[in-house]
Amino acid sequence: MRKEIVVNLPIKPNEVPALRELVGWEGRHSDYPVLFERCNFWAGLRGDQEELIAFGYISGMGLQHGYMEDIIVHPQYQRMGIGQALVTGLLQEAERIGIEIVTLTYDAKHHSFYADCGFVPCSGGLWRKE
Structure with missing residues (x-):
């Protein structure tokens, strides 16, 4: 299988919610196509x-800082290097x-994955609407 990550790959609005659901996440159908905009x-x-x-x-103001989110790999294709290639592609585009x-x-169980991708753990906070 090729592992060529494509920045701004054309994606239909229903494709990301379907992929999110395959990994056990909420689909968030109303987020798409707004997220792409x-x-x-x-x-x-x-x-x-x-x-x-x-x-x-990666989202943000397009200045110095961005926030990476929704790193998703179809369950049948996990542990094949695709996730790391995806993160690397996103970081290269950010740079x-x-x-x-x-x-x-990220969930603590993914610590080594993100460390291998070059991320350094740091403290932070999270606010979430109740």
Whole structure:
């Protein structure tokens, strides 16, 4: 399988919610296509049947700092290096457009994955509407 991550890959509005649901997340159907209009950029990968198998994006003001979110790899394609290629592709695009700091939040079980991608753990906070 090729692992060519494509920045701003053309994606239909229903594809990301379907991929989110495949990994056990809420689909958030109302976020798409609005997300594509508001984030700095996204990246993705299609499988041999042209199905969306990986997706992630960076949002922010487009200045020095960006926030990486929704790093998703289809369950059948996990542990094949696609996630790391996705994160690397997003970080390369961030660097290309001048974003110098990228933050993200992740479940503790993914610590080694993000450390291998070059992220350094740091303290932070989270506010969430009740």
